[in-house]
Amino acid sequence: MKGSISAMNKKTIVYAAVVMLVTVALLPACRDKKSTGLEYARNMYDPIAYNQDQPTDKKAIPSFNGQTAQTPPPNTDPIGFDRYELPNTKEGYEASATVVNPTTLTKETLLEGQHLYKVFCSPCHGVKGDGKGHIVELDKGISGVPAYFGAESTSSRGGLMKDMPAGKIYHTIVYGLNAMGSYASQLTPTERWKVVAYVQQLQKQ
Ligand code: HEC
Structure with missing residues (x-):
């Protein structure tokens, strides 16, 4: 009898530990609704280089418009782009x-x-x-x-x-x-x- 009671206790302890761990893991999700929660190996899906639409620090580079992709200077065409001047009228x-x-x-x-x-x-x-x-x-x-x-x-x-x-x-x-x-x-x-x-x-x- 004694043996089976301690076996039951062991089960309860393991169960309680699992519940606690899951709760701790889930807690950060409650803080920020936009948070993606626990992420494993972030840099595997985040490129090191800047994303085109990623915001940049406007104060650090004042001439930037706040995002990585900059507005091209007026009257310039991207490489390989052929302008067609006639309007759709x-x-x-x-x-x-x-x-x-x-x-x-x-x-x-x-x-x-x-x-x-x-x-x-x-x-x-x-x-x-x-x-x-x-x-x-x-x-x-x-x-x-x-x-x-x-x-x-x-x-x-x-x-x-x-x-x-x-x-x-x-x-x-x-x-x-x-x-x-x-x-x-x-x-x-x-x-x-x-x-x-x-x-x-x-x-x-
Ligand atoms: C989804 C079907 C469709 C495809 C695909 C398509 N066309 Fe057309 N095209 C039309 C229709 C419908 C008209 C008539 C439009 C009207 O007069 O209202 C038309 C009209 C035209 C005209 C006459 C324009 C005018 O001023 O009357 C030309 C030239 C033409 N198509 C060339 C092309 C070429 C070249 C391609 C391939 C790059 C192409 N079309 C692909 C449906 C299509």
Whole structure:
């Protein structure tokens, strides 16, 4: 009997110790509601370098705006960023008509344009550019996609699709139009011009 009582006591002591430990571990969480509590090996998920949006000590570096990522100086462009000056307005669209394709037309650029067209444009515009992409055919809510060619296919902004100049096609890729979204973040300026060159081939059908 004696033996089993001390065994029970042992169990109670272990149980009490566990409860106490858990309580102590959880207590810090009550202090600060935003606290993530006990974190193991913090620097494994916190980078040593500053995060872009991390606040910086404004007093230590007065010229800083209070965060690591600084506002770029006026009239500067980030490396690799190509500014497109024409605005997303009717005037901007009309002005884009005179912008020329700076990419040299070669077999390679056309092939790349074709590939990018297939990936980004053909779901709606169709592989042949007839406006009958699979999204349109499956009736998934996209309609009114104009064919790039033909004597009847017109742009909703006026003019025949087959006569649309390169600049206007580029402008459409940058800003999108109604149901068509912008493809500026998916395609670099050079890639956009390659797509334009390929669309111009489709216009000639
Ligand atoms: C989600 C479907 C969709 C995708 C993807 C799409 N388009 Fe369009 N596109 C449309 C629709 C719809 C219109 C007609 C918009 C209107 O006139 O209201 C259109 C119109 C156009 C026009 C005519 C613009 C004008 O001024 O009338 C051009 C040029 C064009 N798209 C090029 C492209 C190119 C190049 C791509 C690929 C980078 C592309 N589109 C991807 C749906 C799409």
